[in-house]
Amino acid sequence: MSQPATKRGPLAGIRVLDCTGVIVGPTSTLLLAEQGAEVIKVEPPEGDLMRKLGGKAPANAPGMSPKFMHFNRNKRSIVLDLKAPEGQEVIRRLAETCDVFVSNMRPRALASLGLTWETLSALNPRLVHCTIAGFATGGPYDGAPAYDTIIQGLSGVAACLEAVIGEPRFAPFVLTDHIVGIIAAQSICAALVARATTGEGQAIEVPMFENAAAFVLSEHLGQRTFDPEGSFGDPRIMTPDARPMQTQDGYICVSANTDPQARGFFTAIGRPELMDDPRFRNVSARLANVADYFALRAEVLRGKTTAEWVALLRRHDVPAMPYNTLASLLEDPQLRSSGVLTKEEGEDENMLGLRHANRFSGSSLPESRLAPRQGEHAEEILAELGYGAEDRARLMGKGGAA
Incomplete structure (x- = not known):
């Protein structure tokens, strides 16, 4: 000692x-x-x-x-x-x-x-x-x-x-x-x-x-905070599509929550017109249409490999990382x-x-x-x-x- x-x-x-x-x-x-x-x-x-x-x-x-x-x-x-x-x-x-x-x-x-x-x-x-x-x-x-x-x-x-x-x-x-x-x-x-x-x-x-x-409850009391008949839960988390998404060769983890991140994501996937889509144009709109937003992400991310998407999304300052299994986690270079x-x-x-x-x-x-x-x-x-x-x-x- x-x-x-x-x-x-x-x-x-x-x-x-x-x-x-x-x-x-x-x-x-x-x-x-x-x-x-x-x-x-x-x-x-x-x-x-x-x-x-x-x-x-x-x-x-x-x-x-x-x-x-x-x-x-x-x-x-x-x-x-x-x-x-x-x-x-x-x-x-x-x-x-x-x-x-x-x-x-x-x-x-x-x-x-x-x-x-x-x-x-x-x-x-x-x-x-x-x-x-x-x-x-x-x-x-x-x-x-x-x-x-x-x-x-x-x-x-x-x-x-x-x-x-x-x-x-x-x-x-x-x-x-x-x-x-x-x-x-x-x-x-x-x-x-x-x-x-x-x-x-x-x-x-x-x-x-x-x-x-x-x-x-701090995460999921939701609208019950104000309304006794309101809904529970953060819809961004409670949707079944809030999960690692499939790519051509595996899975990827992507979060595009802020308006700049969403614009970067739409640019990276080659769909800049979605920036003006009423469903996705700002944080509040994307929250109200979270199922559509997550379904879109799940669909387009199947088009490239995980490594390709990680490199492309990083260039547009969109948070993205590969998905680790327990086995691959042991080889993660950052963890090592x-x-x-x-x-x-x-x-x-x-x-x-x-x-x-x-x-x-x-x-x-x-x-x-x-x-x-x-x-x-x-x-x-x-x-x-x-x-x-x-x-x-x-x-x-x-x-x-x-």
Whole structure:
């Protein structure tokens, strides 16, 4: 932990006690870790569920599933049985040394383990205590269990897909976990800024359902904003033609939203007269006739190859890029050159790693480290807390730490 200051990131010096699992919590603490915070991941004796649920692990590295590794890099791991007195002893001492506590346990579990804001702030008044919950406290769903699919279905995400494809579907990634994890990280940073002024920590509640519902409604409340009988949805997004469009040899992604972009598109396709078409002459007209506009684009783009269209549309300053499959994404030259996708020296010599995409002019980001094996750093974390060799052996022998 002795990297030079220029290699430690803007959150250098912030210590995070991470009692989260699966995706939503690890997303938030990953963002903090990649910006320089020291993140201590506390796992139960059975380990984070993603060690098993996140894909097949290499034979020589059990518990190191692909998904676990991508969401838990740059963290240290200690195993604590929080139901045992020894585990309780260690977690409280950790809380005294940390700036941030993050959990996605249900409130009842936090209370039974003595990890509430009231308990931990009594030990450390400067602590920022963040609870990521399925639902806001005080409502009819308070304390109910929640996973991403539950929240997608309840918050309207699946309904948006039904509006486009004709049946309710979950997005093929844990969308609400990602969104809420990012919001939790932002909220933690806001509380740390407030602490710099007041000197005091505070409790943060980040509910998944309410945040996801607000995310959907800010996009698709539409005319219901003003009219109780109005229509839902942004028609540019809700139309079935809002998708990658076919070319002669594949697909292309095109957005021509502004008036200059639309004029550039009409020029590029050899139809400049469409600039004066009443359906397309300005933003409002194209929005009112979005089905015609998108159908026109789909028809004309079949006439050339993807590469030909990308070159031609760029010459007219129209946003256009090739469509990537998951396989071709791995070869994307921009992704490779930015360093986000890398080859890692780890458990598997062919392992692909991911790194932080954002940059800070005032401080370089910390060197990327692989996700930890379960309990990999228990010995050193206990030593940092002041436990001597005998006490470390006692705690690890009794299951208080591993």
